[in-house]
Amino acid sequence: MKKTIQIILLLLLLNLSRSLSISSHGTLSDSEVRHIQRRQLLEFAERSQNVIVDPSLVFENPRLRNAYIALQAWKQAIFSDPFNFTANWIGSNVCNYTGVFCSPALDNRRIPTVAGINLNHADIAGYLPEELEERSAEKKKRKNKETKSETKEEKRAEKDEKILPEEKNTTSVALPCIDKLRDELSCAICLEICYEPSTTTCGHRLYTTTKPLTAQTTIGPLALFHVNSNWFCGTVPHRFNRLKLLFELDLSNNRFAGKFPAVVLRLPSLKCLDLRFNAFEGTVPKELFSKDLDAIFINHNRFRFELPDNFGDSPVSVIVLANNRFHGCIPSSKVEMKNLNEIIFTNNGLSSCLPADIGRLKNVTVFDVSFNELVGALPESVGEMVSVEQLNVAHNKLSGKIPTSIC
Known part of the structure; x- marks a missing residue:
């Protein structure tokens, strides 16, 4: 009996210690993170x-x-x-x-x-939590009351304000x-x-x-x-x-x-x-590059996928994909990105050559494809990137001469 009590006390102390370790400091261990991820779908209900x-x-x-x-x-x-x-x-x-x-x-x-x-x-x-909003049960209880209340407010407001076009x-x-x-x-x-x-x-x-x-x-x-x-x-x-x-x-x-x-x-x-x-992983949906965004920052995650053909459809002015595991070729559609100012691909697994007509990126100020597996020569059209301020192609497998147009 005494031994059983000792075991129970020990388990209680271990649980208390674990709880304190989560709540007493901001730095969570990997095991604590996994625990929270498992509980995330359960704890909000409770x-x-x-x-x-x-x-x-x-x-x-x-x-x-x-x-x-x-x-x-x-x-x-x-x-x-x-x-x-x-x-x-x-x-x-x-x-x-x-x-x-x-x-x-x-x-x-x-x-x-x-x-x-x-x-x-x-x-x-x-x-x-899964719901950063009010619970459905609470909403249903007051739905009629709140609707009536807001209708009165809106009617009063319409007397003083124009209806939005x-x-x-x-x-x-x-x-x-x-x-x-x-x-x-x-x-x-x-x-x-x-x-x-x-x-x-x-x-x-x-x-x-x-x-x-x-x-x-x-x-x-x-x-x-x-x-x-x-x-x-x-x-x-x-x-x-x-x-x-x-x-x-x-x-x-x-x-x-x-x-x-x-x-x-x-x-x-x-x-x-x-x-x-963060620690996001897997593929990135190609729909992301068809979305009307101005800035995409998904660097320093664990994404692993090949850049899709519609990559150049993105209207972004800045896109940073660095330090992931993207692979394959740089889509030729990239040169169609008219709004692009900054693009950073550093430290991925991109291969093949740079598009020959890369000089069409007239507004790009930062172009960084360092630490990849690019091959071939730098296209002569690089010199036509008239706005470029930072050009980094280091740590690849490029060959040939540096085009005189760059200088």
Whole structure:
């Protein structure tokens, strides 16, 4: 009997030690990461039952109430927050939460809603729950009540504001001061290249469906979701596809794993995708290069595939594929990338020759294909890349003379 008690106590101590090791510091071991990945699909169902809204809390509108529930569910999926970024995620004023930014709703400027998330460099350990939104059961209970409430708000707003112009099945609207959000967020490098100026109040336009956004849709009409330089792991939630207005998704420098997160292909407004420095693996869908993106950063992962023929269809200005295991030939379609400014292929397994008409890339300033297996000679047309500032073809199997046109 005494021996049995000792064994039980030992097991309890081991479990306690394991729990403390996860929660006491941001740096997770590989075994802890695997444990979290296994639990990711299970734990939200258990934890979300504890997201109970205090009846005494007063919310400015149903959308902020919905955001409150989503953020509380996310907070429960965090195992370590050494700098207490989420310490003030308490109460109904979600717009004052650290890392949470609000803006007027696109369909009703009188209603504030969550428009941006920025937890960059927070050193947080945890995962993204499958639902960064309110549970279906909760939504159904209040659906009629919230719809009536929002209808009243919208009717009042229509008296003071113009109806947004319609064009067939879409509405062209200004983003909710995306420029202001970008300034406040001290944004990542991709923010400097993701947009071109326009004539709108905030400098950018996007197209959305004419159907009004509702509190039942998502955490909010997020334009920005930045969580770079943390210890988030697991996979990217499938329900991210409900973030229809998301312009920038930055998951870089974390411990996300698994196959390429195909959910990003279903984000219609996405312009900047940053998955750098994670542990994604397998192939990259060719649909990525047909998507209307301005920046693709997927370097420093474990992707292994051959560049598809439609690679040159991508309208990006910057694409970084370095430090993966891409192989095969460089598609000749690459020379059709009229918007391209920077392309970095370094440290992959690319073979064959450089396209003979590579000089058609007139706007490229950075061209780096170093540490590959390229063969043959440098094309004479390289000298026609009139904008190039950095040309790196080192550590390949190139031969012949350097074209005089380069000098």
